[in-house]
Amino acid sequence: MVTVSEGAHMMGGKVVEYGEADAYGHKKLGGIGEILGDALKKITGESIINQKVSYLMRSGAPDALDLMVATNYANMAVDLIKDGVSGRMVALRDGKYTHIPMSTVTSGVKRVDVDELYDVNSYRPRVRHVMGKPMFLY
Secondary structure (H helix, E strand, O other), X not given: OOOOOOOOOOOOOOOOEEOOOOOOOOOXXXXXXXXXXXXXXXXXXXXXXXXXXXXXXHOOOOOHHHHHHHHHHHHXXXXXXXXOOOOEEEEEEOOEEEEEEHHHHHOOOOOOXXXXXXXXXXXXXXXXXEOOEEOOOO
């Protein structure tokens, strides 16, 4: 899974804008997801599903837990890049932050142990460790 900001652009490219400019001269951002998806499909030969995630789909603004998980994933991904590691995906496994081979994602049927990984009454994941350190549990 790749998350890309609407304001991002390809190296040597321009930020994708569309629509009429507002009173401050700003147009709406968007379209980089399709461009990146096409590029990834050409590079990998794998089918790409491009999903525009918005607050309407998510049902509200991110809370502290959402922000913590996203920040940890981003930091872990940057660390992998700095270490020259590729072909991995950051993940929560057994309640711990880790990274796994991309082949895990592309092979076989995947099942989520909802009882183990989620508190269905509060609609929250059960996060036990961050980078091997005890964190919290709902």
